[in-house]
Amino acid sequence: MSKRALIIGTSRGLGLGLTQELAARGWTVVATARHLASAMALQQLAARQPSVTLDTADLDAPASLTALQTRLAGQVFDLVFINAGIKGPEHQSVNDTTLAEIGMLMITNAISPVRLAGMLVPQVKAQTGIVAFMTSRMGSVADNTSGGWDLYRASKAALNSLTRSFAVTAIGNRGITVLSVHPGWVRTDMGGAAAPLDVATSVAGIADVLEERAGSHTHAFVDYRGETVPW
Numbered sequence: 001m002s003k004r005a006l007i008i009g010t011s012r013g014l015g016l017g018l019t020q021e022l023a024a025r026g027w028t029v030v031a032t033a034r035h036l037a038s039a040m041a042l043q044q045l046a047a048r049q050p051s052v053t054l055d056t057a058d059l060d061a062p063a064s065l066t067a068l069q070t071r072l073a074g075q076v077f078d079l080v081f082i083n084a085g086i087k088g089p090e091h092q093s094v095n096d097t098t099l100a101e102i103g104m105l106m107i108t109n110a111i112s113p114v115r116l117a118g119m120l121v122p123q124v125k126a127q128t129g130i131v132a133f134m135t136s137r138m139g140s141v142a143d144n145t146s147g148g149w150d151l152y153r154a155s156k157a158a159l160n161s162l163t164r165s166f167a168v169t170a171i172g173n174r175g176i177t178v179l180s181v182h183p184g185w186v187r188t189d190m191g192g193a194a195a196p197l198d199v200a201t202s203v204a205g206i207a208d209v210l211e212e213r214a215g216s217h218t219h220a221f222v223d224y225r226g227e228t229v230p231w
């Protein structure tokens with residue numbers, strides 16, 4: 001029987017690429033976008049690939065997450081991958097940021113991913129299942145020797161910290177593997193045109209990591225090549 005994944009944030013970029021990659025590897029994928037009507041590339045993928053079905057989820061709208069949970073009741077997943085994220089305000093400055101900016105950045109990148117994972121964890125296969133979060137090497141405190149992207153870094157560091165708390169329970173109670181995944185620096189709307197990696201290379205590496213790490217019952221911070229990233 002094919003493996004089943006739920007991927008959150010698949011309208012474009014890495015989420016769309018990962019949906020395509022897992023479907024090509026024979027997985028059945030439930031792929032969510034917050035605005036399905038405008039997610040044309042995702043719609044086209046689902047039209048070509050019967051193993052991809054579409055749903056909606058907006059990380060900034062708690063009611064949307066509850067509604068998703070209700071629609072998915074009874075479904076069991078080998079993988080829940082929360083990919084969606086934003087970079088935050090262009091200024092990236094603690095001096096200039098507003099409550100609204102930092103609130104949205106933290107809710108979207110750190111709070112809601114872990115909240116949604118907690119809601120869905122009873123539907124992740126015990127012992128062999130994986131919950132993965134798309135974080136960033138920029139969330140590594142140890143690796144930050146250059147500064148820059150200060151607010152985005154803080155949001156991913158917060159995601160990593162909240163993920164560890166989530167992992168303690170998820171691993172302890174259900175033997176689930178928890179991954180904080182750095183995709184590399186990738187050419188997407190967020191990564192920009194100067195990034196060295198294309199989406200296909202990053203998501204192929206991530207899919208390999210997912211297949212290798214299933215059943216490891218740990219929380220690891222790894223990149224798309226499976227290499228450990230320092231916390």
Ligand SMILES: NC(=O)c1ccc[n+]([C@@H]2O[C@H](COP(=O)([O-])OP(=O)(O)OC[C@H]3O[C@@H](n4cnc5c(N)ncnc54)[C@H](OP(=O)(O)O)[C@@H]3O)[C@@H](O)[C@H]2O)c1
Nearest residue numbers: 009011013014058059060084085136185186188189190191
């Ligand atoms: N690209 C890189 O170099 C890089 C490096 C490290 C980490 N990452 C991380 O990788 C993930 C994907 O990034 P990307 O490069 O593919 O970026 P992207 O092209 O900007 O795509 C971001 C995705 O997140 C979705 N999203 C944003 N806010 C959302 C919300 N509130 N609810 C639901 N979905 C939401 C977007 O949906 P809409 O289309 O509706 O906006 C889109 O599908 C992010 O978590 C990012 O931080 C990327």
